[in-house]
Structure formats: C-alpha cells, structure tokens
Amino acid sequence: MKIKQMFLWQLLSSRVAFIIFFCIITALTTILTIVAAFVQDGGTFNMSAASIGVFFLFVAGCASFAENLHIAFGNGVSRRTHFLSFLLFAAFASALTAVLGVLIDMIPGLSPSTYTPFLSEAPGIQMLFFFTLNLGMMALGYFFAGAYYRMNKAAKIAVSIIIPVTAILCIVFIMNAATPAGPAFQPIPQFIQWMLHSLTNAALFWLLFALLFLVFGWLVTRRAGIRHQQAAG
C-alpha cells in the first residue's frame, strides 16, 4: 500500500493553500479585532474563522478527487489506496482546521469589550464539532467532484440544474419547517431542535453525515477510470 506516499503527496501539494488560508484568516481576525477595539462603539465582533474553514475544506474536498486520482493512476497507486489516503488526509485537515479555527476565534476574545463568543461551549467540544463538520464537508465535496467526474455531458447539465433548484427548495422548506406543519413533516423541526440543543448532538449528526458521504465517495471511486476513456463511455 502506498498510503504514506499518497498522504505525503497531498500534504506537499496542498500545504501552500493551507498556509495562505490560515495566514489570511489570522491576519484578518487580528486586524479586525484591533479595529473593533479602537472603534469602541459598543458593537460586537467575532470573525468565526472555524466556520470559514468549513467552506475552505469543502473546496479542498472538491479538489481532492480528479487530481489525486490522476496522480494515483500515473504512479501505480490503486483506487483503494487513493481513497484511503484521502480519508486520512481529510481527517488530518479537518482536525487541523478545527483546532486552528477555534484558536483563531479566541483572538477577538483578547478584546473583551467588543467580543461576543459565537459558541459558548468549551473549546474541546467546539473542536470536536468543527472536526466532524469539516470532515462532512470534505466528504461531500469529494463525492460531488467524483460524481461529476463520472457523469457524461447530459447528466452534468441535468445535475447542474436540478441540484441547485432542489437545494433552494430544501432550504425554503427547512426554514418554513419551524412553523407548525402537517404530521408528516413534524420530525424535521424536532430533529433541527435536537441538533441545535448542543454541539455534541450536532457533532454526532455531522459525523454520520461524513460517514454517509464517504461511503458514496468510495462508490464513485471504486470503478473510476481515466478521463477521456471515461468520457467515451
């Protein structure tokens, strides 16, 4: 198994992106904290770097399919090893981003006059929550990229229209689900309330979400082929 090599390659190829991202977030948080402290107009400030990291890792997940798979193909690495190395890297990147995100989010706390914490739980719980959320988003990004890679042109066009429309409808539905609904939809607001009740509950949900999309990710990986012949198929 060449998991170590694939993991090392992913570290080498993505380290610059991660360093730049964390430098920008740290710099922005620091500068905006100082600015907020000087303005002193009674406003509050929280950069929520950990939340921004979630979007970053979603993009990283999207970028982890085709390029990594081609590197694997070009260097005698099986799909299984490629996927396992992604899993390892996703866990590492999610943990790193969660820890650094929560730590960076502590910077505004140095100026208590303007700081209102976004999350009130202990840092350890926050890190666990963001770790599972990050992992879920990376898995989702990987699955999206993999599914898109496997599709033919017609399917890509159909999905490009159907998915955003469905997502918008789902968001509208969920936002309205908080209001009294018919018995068939009652579990949804109950579930959302359960999730919002504590970060541990939410972490559990995102962990299951990550596992589900990792399974989907493996399904799109296990028979993926080289791009031009894939397209021919």
Place this chain on the structure above:
Amino acid sequence: MIEVRNVTKKFRNVTALQGLNVSFGENRIYGLLGRNGAGKSTLLNLMTNRLVPTEGFLYMDGFPLTENDKALGKIACMGEDTLYEPSVRLRRIFEWTAIFYPGFDSAYASALAEKFGLDVRKKIGQLSTGYRSIFKLILTLASGAEYLLFDEPVLGLDANHRQLFYAELLARYSKRPCTVILSTHLIEEIANLIEHVVIIKNGRILLDRPSEEIQSMGFTVSGRKEAVEEWCAGKNILGSQEIGGLMLAHILGEHSGVPASLTVTPLDLQQLFIHLTNS
C-alpha cells in the same frame, strides 16, 4: 510476467476488447500494434489499473494486478493523457515521482531532460505536444520500473528526438533489462527494436509471435519490375511498391527458387501489418 486473461472491456455500446488473452514476459521488447480504435490504449490502461475490466482478470507473476499497489508499482506507463495539472512545474513532478517510485533516478531524468532540450523549470501547460511527450517519456524511462509501457511515445516528436528516444530506450534496456511495450503506428521505426509482436484487431489478438517467427512467415523480393512480376505470379503477395523500373514485392510463404536476378530481404513488418489488419 503480465497475463491478461479473458478480458473484455465495454464502454456502453462499444466493446473495446473482447475476451482478450495475451502475456507479456520479462525482459523483452514488445511491439503492440493495431489500427486506430483497435483497443491498444484500452489494454495498456487496463494493465495500469487506469480502467477496470468489464470481464476477465489481469495478473502479474500470478497475483491479481487490478488494485494491487505492489504489482502496479512495477509498471510505469506513458499514456496518451497528461495526468498532471497544467500549472505544475516539471521539476516538481520529478520530485513527486521519486516519492512513488523508489527506483526513480533523478540524475538520469535531469540528464535526459538536458539531452532532449526540455526546460524543467517550465509548467506542463507551457509545453508543446512534442515536449509533453518528451516529458512523459523521461518520467517513464527514469522511473526504475520493471515494466515500461509506452502509448504513442513519439507523438509530436521530430525525427531527431525520435532517434534520440529509441537510442535512450535501448541504452536503458541494455543497462537495466526490463519489459518494454511499445504501442505505436510508426511500425517501420520500431521494427528493428522489437523482439515480439502483438497485433490487435477489433479488440481481439490477431497475432502474437516473436519477431523472428514473423520474419520467417514471408520475405521481400526486389529487382526489375518485369522479373519480379514474372516470378511472383501465383504467389501470395501481401503488397508491392514500384520505383521507376524497379519493383518490391512482399510475399507470404517460404522463399525457395528465387532467381539470382532478384534480391531477397526479410519480410517487412509494416506490410504484414497492413495485410493482416485491412478489412
């Protein structure tokens, strides 16, 4: 040894390979020939796990090849596709390849790049078709792998670079024997290099023989047109060429009773290929 057993590969309505059986032994140079769409690239992609067979199995030294990192690590393949992002610099890819192939010879790769005039500071996206081929050739030659697979290795290369490639391939082969599989349409250029010929037609193996055997399948006679035409009458002629008053005829069968006025040379592989693969 790489064994391909009853392999079928289908792409929706197209069957690229149909119940294919072929073996590639150790330390030999193979020529993998076939017309466009015959299934050569598909076979090479299956041998490198870049595609999954619809049916059948591939083995290396008796062990399954598909999804086997250890076996796949013994193969380096220069395929049609460029598997690296256009924004990556060549020297970076040399470094990455060394991670995956412990036998990768960086010094050799650099020396080859210099011989071919390839600037390793460039990005892949900045290379012309020819230099992209050269870059992939260098990666494969310097990989240190036991099986070197080349799919259209000289695509876009000028005559000088093609000659240099063949010379470097032979030098690598003699210095460190390995199995080489050359898939190309430039049959005349590799005819003297290859020890074994595999011809694919419509996804099936049409011919799988050592070069010596193929040469003994026929012969070429040349001489004055009238003399060649007279002697060849009634014989199994694969093809012929005329230049002025001279004629060259490729004939299937044993050469006996050829008059002294005609010159006999070994059978031309390209003529045999054209004859066998013409529909």
